[in-house]
Amino acid sequence: MKVAKFGGSSVATAEMLKKVADIILSDPERKFVVVSAPGKRFEGDIKVTDLFIELGQCYVKDESIEPALNRIIDRFHSIIDELNLNEKMLDEIEKSIQHILEADNFSPNRLDALKAMGEDSLAKILSEYLKSLGKQASYVNPKEAGILVSNEPGSAQVLDESFDHLYALRDREGISVIPGFFGYTKLGELMTFPRGGSDITGSIVAAGVKADLYENFTDVDSVYCVNPSIIKHPKEIKKLTYREMRELSYAGFSVFHDEALIPAFKAQIPVCIKNTNHPEKPGTMIVSERDATNGPVIGIASDTGFASIYVSKYLMNRELGFGKNLLEILVDEQISFEHAPSGIDDMSVIIRENQFPQDKEKRVVQRIREELHVDTVSVERDLAMIMIVGEGMNSTIGVASRATEAFARANVNIEMINQGSSEVSMMFGVKSDKLVPAVKSLYETFFK
Amino acid sequence: MKVAKFGGSSVATAEMLKKVADIILSDPERKFVVVSAPGKRFEGDIKVTDLFIELGQCYVKDESIEPALNRIIDRFHSIIDELNLNEKMLDEIEKSIQHILEADNFSPNRLDALKAMGEDSLAKILSEYLKSLGKQASYVNPKEAGILVSNEPGSAQVLDESFDHLYALRDREGISVIPGFFGYTKLGELMTFPRGGSDITGSIVAAGVKADLYENFTDVDSVYCVNPSIIKHPKEIKKLTYREMRELSYAGFSVFHDEALIPAFKAQIPVCIKNTNHPEKPGTMIVSERDATNGPVIGIASDTGFASIYVSKYLMNRELGFGKNLLEILVDEQISFEHAPSGIDDMSVIIRENQFPQDKEKRVVQRIREELHVDTVSVERDLAMIMIVGEGMNSTIGVASRATEAFARANVNIEMINQGSSEVSMMFGVKSDKLVPAVKSLYETFFK
Structure with a gap:
């Protein structure tokens, strides 16, 4: 049925x-x-x-x-x-x-x-x-x-x-x-x-x-491994897992509504994306598990419209609760954060720019300065996120190396790397105007 | 004087x-x-x-x-x-x-x-x-x-x-x-x-x-670019900045107490590390600024004794305050976190194992499960952190690529990458037993 x-x-x-x-x-x-x-x-x-x-x-x-x-x-x-x-x-x-x-x-x-x-x-x-x-x-x-x-x-x-x-x-x-x-x-x-x-x-x-x-x-005939507006006629994805789909849909994969799959996922129903105009084509299957036959990376997602709030404070590392207090200010201002890379005495919070109009920025910066007594707080806008996604990526040695090399080859500076929580994705922050060359270079690396 | x-x-x-x-x-x-x-x-x-x-x-x-x-x-x-x-x-x-x-x-x-x-x-x-x-x-x-x-x-x-x-x-x-x-x-x-x-x-x-x-x-005659118990006779650092010293001291650089420098730093007093047994040697200078003449990386720090708490929950990304609530539980339990990489629907918190005895682990895991209604929570121990440090690293294209390649060459899987807040460091998590081969390979890459 x-x-x-x-x-x-x-x-x-x-x-x-x-x-x-x-x-x-x-x-x-x-x-x-x-x-x-x-x-x-x-x-x-x-x-x-x-x-x-x-x-x-x-x-x-x-x-x-x-x-x-x-x-x-x-x-x-x-x-x-x-x-x-x-x-x-x-x-x-x-x-x-x-x-x-x-x-x-x-x-x-x-x-x-x-x-x-x-x-x-x-x-x-x-x-x-x-x-x-x-x-x-x-x-x-x-x-x-x-x-x-x-x-x-x-x-x-x-x-x-x-x-x-x-x-x-x-x-x-x-x-x-x-x-x-x-x-x-x-x-x-x-x-x-x-x-x-x-x-x-x-x-x-x-x-x-x-x-x-x-x-x-x-x-569309299938889900593509990368946004077709960046790469013409990209490779089709024959089969991907729910987890991969969910991660890909986060950053610019708009084939369909990214949370829509959850009921099917929970009930373990396989999903097939097909084209009404070409119903004879196999389409893309979304399943619970798949063989990792096509290499560790199955797709590259990318999206612009991110901003970063950078905070530094001496001995931040020693201050129990600093991170929590910083995030609390954001919750208070109804801003949800995407990532929070941290150094020893500094921390950045990556958020979506649409949550962060100029007037809110002013207030948030002021609150951080006054309530957390930080040494520096600054905001950077026009960031883009690029995500490479694939089951088993986490256990394949050398994926990070191939990915970062792709950025270097495209002469793109990596502003942020976030890897280690999700087993199926690795995320890179770059300046928005570097998104296209970076994605092209990653495509060359993983799909050519 | x-x-x-x-x-x-x-x-x-x-x-x-x-x-x-x-x-x-x-x-x-x-x-x-x-x-x-x-x-x-x-x-x-x-x-x-x-x-x-x-x-x-x-x-x-x-x-x-x-x-x-x-x-x-x-x-x-x-x-x-x-x-x-x-x-x-x-x-x-x-x-x-x-x-x-x-x-x-x-x-x-x-x-x-x-x-x-x-x-x-x-x-x-x-x-x-x-x-x-x-x-x-x-x-x-x-x-x-x-x-x-x-x-x-x-x-x-x-x-x-x-x-x-x-x-x-x-x-x-x-x-x-x-x-x-x-x-x-x-x-x-x-x-x-x-x-x-x-x-x-x-x-x-x-x-x-x-x-x-x-x-x-x-x-010691000077500060070395890497722990001499891992690399015999490593390169001496002639000059490094306060920021570099501070980052290096975080993970295993025990030449001296890592927060001790702050008063000197604030007063912009240059510091010289010298050997009482060889006072004629130049030692290592720690200064406010330096020319980046020796390549982007000046030192490799590493330390064991880290653990990771992994949490996943569907639609975490949509839940305002989730990250804050997770960190709040840790603050409550007097645990300060080191890093918090995040995926779409998951988040990991890296902490020092000495803050996390077994009984505390049990309680924290239970609280996370019950208070945050997560799908999964798990703890991984025996993690090591490796940090590469250098002024201007952030603006040099290809550092991440060379570093991650070093891990791949040593056949070491990278469990976590944290980059993007500190301008002078990049941090990698590996399993503790992979620390030595990873550091050796990084040394080859950046100092040979």
């Missing part, structure tokens, strides 16, 4: 939905289907979910909702038309939208309900389309499926009992089409997952029904 | 004291002399300070003090005899000891007073000896010199006003001989510095009198 999840680009048009139906029907194991809302059809297009958000904002601000509503209706209209489905469906979608908007007051939950309309409508359309092809298929609302979540609008977390509810769906006849991205609280209120949350639904359903495979259909 | 400090081995015998006198008298700039207590004369000998500690412990336990007392008296006796000094000095030393022992009750301060007797007596002997050679010299008690310290028996810290008091000593005629290792509180109580504290006194006096040079006489 397989769970197939189709992303926004895979369901953007009627033409794509036909491909989706072909894929579903080509394998009787594909009993559960999870869909996103229609995504971009072309560069510059607007995703249906963004149109729903715009609609909600206009409504709140008492501006005209017509432009956004018309675009939404147009998109569904053309899909329904091209699939030769009954136009009554369109009326129902419009009614549902009006119903949400006309509820008593505009709470965050109502925004959640609007945001979820893209997925919900599309799941209805797809199940109708499958039926129109003479197949047994049905739309299953997440409430009916038993996907219970915490009461956190926009960042709901799944509750454990959901998995048992979902298990009961195994016996359901035909193909079940479930909209991604949302669940319901125990009180029956709709809550959405964080953005990208259709992946989360897919992963939850796969874990719940104990699928043999969770197929995640997207618009 | 110079301050010359002579360590325990330099004042262990009358013969050595003659060398010391020759050194002092060969340069009229050597106006201030700071001495340790007599150290070991040969492998297996007992330092006089240790005899005083033994004496105090016997007295407290109501055991016979004769054996220790006799050994102390014997040592001073032979020194006084061989230097042809008046035997009355010996009586005075004995009287002073009795005076301390017969005070009302045995408080930690009285142990401090006993511990300081080695230095104090030797300073008196040396000044008498210089006088017997027809030179103008005098014993200066730290109270008279104005060395004021905090009320922390055994780990006193100098108070700032001491430096002004010491400055007044500049006008004193002749050679001033000051016992190292102790000062007095404002209430007049004797307090010792941490062990090795004669270096501290020397450094304080040099800073106070604003010496042109602080000479630290010991039993």
Whole structure:
């Protein structure tokens, strides 16, 4: 039994939905289907979910909702038309939208309900389309499926009992089409997952029904070993482990939402990333364990937008609690740290720049100076992190040497190395403008 | 004007004291002399300070003090005899000891007073000896010199006003001989510095009198670039900076007490490490700045006795305050951490094993598991740290590459790399049994 999840680009048009139906029907194991809302059809297009958000904002601000509503209706209209489905469906979608908007007051939950309309409508359309092809298929609302979540609008977390509810769906006849991205609280209120949350639904359903495979259909043939915008046509990754995926997704691997896999991971369901446009290609398998056949490094992730807070103080090393006190100031200022390399009398804290606007920097620096009586405190911005990832890297002698040599060959100074906690990754900090040459050189070293 | 400090081995015998006198008298700039207590004369000998500690412990336990007392008296006796000094000095030393022992009750301060007797007596002997050679010299008690310290028996810290008091000593005629290792509180109580504290006194006096040079006489010709017990006849370091010395001293560079230099450092007094047995050799200069002429790495320090606490938890990265909470438990348990490398969902904390006995380990592991709800927590012992140190290393491309290659060549797996906070050092963790081959290989790389 397989769970197939189709992303926004895979369901953007009627033409794509036909491909989706072909894929579903080509394998009787594909009993559960999870869909996103229609995504971009072309560069510059607007995703249906963004149109729903715009609609909600206009409504709140008492501006005209017509432009956004018309675009939404147009998109569904053309899909329904091209699939030769009954136009009554369109009326129902419009009614549902009006119903949400006309509820008593505009709470965050109502925004959640609007945001979820893209997925919900599309799941209805797809199940109708499958039926129109003479197949047994049905739309299953997440409430009916038993996907219970915490009461956190926009960042709901799944509750454990959901998995048992979902298990009961195994016996359901035909193909079940479930909209991604949302669940319901125990009180029956709709809550959405964080953005990208259709992946989360897919992963939850796969874990719940104990699928043999969770197929995640997207618009790339596979996960690449490095960002294709840095290296043209990079090597495809055939198989990687959950741990590797999790580490890679931290720094710039945006194939899908990085926390989405956790339910599948916990239930040990293998995941396959496939391309809706080339379903015959093998894609990338994400599994619990793999043979380390392709060398110690499987991927290179990289991301910009980091800053470093450097603090020095004589005899810091002797001062019990210094590190804790420094991190406490950051917690106080709602800044989470990424890494904290330390010398004898100094310590740096690496954070994401988006957590650290100028005014906060000023306050944090002042607090560190005054509360910790340090000798020096300074901030460096425009840092990039590069991570090499691979199972067994930790036990392979010479990986650090090959990696650091790659930096030297590219004439890139390494500002920071963090290695030793994760067994599957090694992280390097460089100045942002050195990211590209460094990644290119690492690619040469480990993949050529 | 110079301050010359002579360590325990330099004042262990009358013969050595003659060398010391020759050194002092060969340069009229050597106006201030700071001495340790007599150290070991040969492998297996007992330092006089240790005899005083033994004496105090016997007295407290109501055991016979004769054996220790006799050994102390014997040592001073032979020194006084061989230097042809008046035997009355010996009586005075004995009287002073009795005076301390017969005070009302045995408080930690009285142990401090006993511990300081080695230095104090030797300073008196040396000044008498210089006088017997027809030179103008005098014993200066730290109270008279104005060395004021905090009320922390055994780990006193100098108070700032001491430096002004010491400055007044500049006008004193002749050679001033000051016992190292102790000062007095404002209430007049004797307090010792941490062990090795004669270096501290020397450094304080040099800073106070604003010496042109602080000479630290010991039993090695210079500071070596690596531990001579690992590499035979290693390269001598001619000149290094305070920062380099401080980093090197952290991990196994035991030429002298690593925090002793700070007063000299703050006053920008250059320091020279010299050999009492070869005073004609140039020794090692420790300065504020140096030309980076000898390549980026000046020394390799290494030390065993580290342990690592590994913690993993899904979505740790998303949990604001996790790092702070982990360090808080350690602070609570009076454990100071050395380094804290972190992955995405895991973090390791490197600590010194001597802070982490088995019973404490059990409690800490339990607390981490229960209070932080982690997925995994484990402890690894028998780790060693290897540090390469050098000014400007941070801006030299390729140092990390050469270093990590050295580990690979020695077939040593790197358990941890910590680089990025200190500009002058890079730290590597390895299993303890890999320390020697790793250091040898690094030496080959950077010094051959």
